[in-house]
Amino acid sequence: MIKELPKLNYAFDDLEPYIDAQTVEVHYTKHHQTYLDKLTVAITGTSLENLELEDILKSPNSIEENIRTAVLNNGGGVYNHNLFWSVVGPAEGKTPExxxxxxxxxxxxxxxxxxxxxxxxxxxxxxxxxxxxxxxxxxxxxxxxxxxxxxxxxxxxxxxxxxxxxxxxxxxxxxxxxxxxxxxxxxxxxxxxxxxxxx
Ligand SMILES: [Fe+2]
Known part of the structure; x- marks a missing residue:
């Protein structure tokens, strides 16, 4: 399980003017971080602690019922934002190839x-x-x-x-x-x- 958010490969202001620096900073350091903090609380001391996040999210029904909602909400929040940040960067005017x-x-x-x-x-x-x-x-x-x-x-x-x-x-x-x-x-x-x- 991840302990820290993946580092961004760009600065907070590198997505300007399309996405402003303040939004990137708050989104990453507050919203995204909070999902990770709450996920950590939910899984600490459980059998999920040593699993990969992706594997946990692939089979929601195998999550213990008492923590399932917390794990899906916060683990999903971590995973979705990891993916979101990994597919944006400074505008380069490129298209798919x-x-x-x-x-x-x-x-x-x-x-x-x-x-x-x-x-x-x-x-x-x-x-x-x-x-x-x-x-x-x-x-x-x-x-x-x-x-x-x-x-x-x-x-x-x-x-x-x-x-x-x-x-x-x-x-x-x-x-x-x-x-x-x-x-x-x-x-x-x-x-x-x-x-x-x-x-
Ligand atoms: Fe978000």
Whole structure:
């Protein structure tokens, strides 16, 4: 089990002007950290302590019932944010290439259509949650939403790209303008890192 959050490969202000430094700092050092702190409390002294987080989240029903909700909420919070931070970085103006682009074209027709569908999915999410590009067991790509801190792992998917659509991810800069946040977030997606997650 992880004891510390993975370090960010960029500075808090490296996602400016699309995601502001204050949001990145509060999101990472407060929200993300709090999920890890609460997860640690929930699993300390239990059989989960020495397992990998990903393995725990893949089989929710094997978590002891008295800590299951706490582990899923906070462990999901840790896992989802780890993935979220790992697929963004300083804007480089790149787009998907190679196998990832082929799979996007295969699944959605074109990169632009994929972006439109992903954006619509994120806009349609009611309340707090996440929009994902995931890979199915047969290798195909799919867009899904999850509520709160639920992870695609529990549904058997391999997550490639995550967009946090909790208000804490954008409220300081964008207030209620989720659409503007999403439009700007595309600029900081690190497609090389998304590609590396392909099975
Ligand atoms: Fe978040």
């Amino acid at each position: 190679g196998e990832l682009l082929e799979k996007i074209n295969e699944g959605f027709g074109s990169f632009d259509t994929f972006k439109e569908q992903f954006t619509q999915s994120a806009l349609s999410l009611f309340g707090s949650g996440w929009t994902w590009l995931v890979q199915e067991k047969d290798g195909k790509l799919k867009i899904i939403n999850t509520q709160n801190q639920a992870t695609p792992l529990a549904e058997g998917y391999k997550p490639l790209l995550a967009l946090d659509v909790w208000e804490h991810a954008y409220y300081l800069k964008y207030q209620n303008r989720r659409a503007d946040y999403i439009t700007n977030w595309w600029n900081v997606v690190n497609w090389d890192n998304v590609s590396k997650k392909l099975a």
